Amino acid sequence: xxxxxxxxxxxxxxxxxxxxxxxxxxxxxxxxxxxxxxxxxxxxxxxxxxxxxxxxxxxxxxxxxxxxxxxxxxxxxxxxxxxxxxxxxxxxxxxxxxxxxxxxxxxxxxx
Amino acid sequence: xxxxxxxxxxxxxxxxxxxxxxxxxxxxxxxxxxxxxxxxxxxxxxxxxxxxxxxxxxxxxxxxxxxxxxxxxxxxxxxxxxxxxxxxxxxxxxxxxxxxxxxxxxxxxxxx
Numbered sequence: 001x002x003x004x005x006x007x008x009x010x011x012x013x014x015x016x017x018x019x020x021x022x023x024x025x026x027x028x029x030x031x032x033x034x035x036x037x038x039x040x041x042x043x044x045x046x047x048x049x050x051x052x053x054x055x056x057x058x059x060x061x062x063x064x065x066x067x068x069x070x071x072x073x074x075x076x077x078x079x080x081x082x083x084x085x086x087x088x089x090x091x092x093x094x095x096x097x098x099x100x101x102x103x104x105x106x107x108x109x110x111x
Numbered sequence: 112x113x114x115x116x117x118x119x120x121x122x123x124x125x126x127x128x129x130x131x132x133x134x135x136x137x138x139x140x141x142x143x144x145x146x147x148x149x150x151x152x153x154x155x156x157x158x159x160x161x162x163x164x165x166x167x168x169x170x171x172x173x174x175x176x177x178x179x180x181x182x183x184x185x186x187x188x189x190x191x192x193x194x195x196x197x198x199x200x201x202x203x204x205x206x207x208x209x210x211x212x213x214x215x216x217x218x219x220x221x222x223x
Binding site for chain 1: 152153201
């Protein structure tokens with residue numbers, strides 16, 4: 001079974017609104033990463049948060065990590081139509097070299 | 112140009128045939144990964160490699176073979192393709208295990 005599960009599976013919002021995606025995972029991790037995938041393309045790294053960090057910002061992105069709940073959230077503020085994509089969380093399990101992805105959230109931003 | 116390239120971009124093959132997907136990176140990254148992407152499953156790790164001549168199984172390795180004789184190349188072979196291996200395959204690399212991955216643009220494989 002996969003390490004990460006994103007919620008919701010799909011999200012539709014209007015431009016200017018905020019989008020929040022959640023990721024839950026099963027085992028202890030070294031870090032958690034968020035990636036974006038445009039249709040038909042490879043994934044692009046967005047942000048990495050280490051297990052000893054609780055919050056991280058990058059531009060319009062804000063990521064939180066709660067290791068006690070084994071969960072993370074990705075907030076995209078003031079969304080744009082160009083943010084339309086699928087978003088995935090990925091985790092490196094402690095004592096392994098495996099980067100395991102979740103099932104993703106499909107975000108649609110309407111102009 | 113520096114980067115990670117996959118070939119072919121599209122491949123159609125018949126059940127039972129052997130097919131090899133190629134992956135080449137120019138950064139001399141230590142780590143390389145193969146994932147498959149299917150609707151409803153996200154990305155699943157097939158195999159990965161921490162360095163030349165070091166490979167290990169991921170979540171779904173059955174039916175696949177990998178090798179890594181050179182740091183820059185990480186081919187994935189389906190020894191006897193099955194319809195269930197129809198998927199989009201992504202190769203990725205990183206310099207360290209806790210560093211971000213760089214992805215290729217994928218190979219769309221159809222097994223008929």
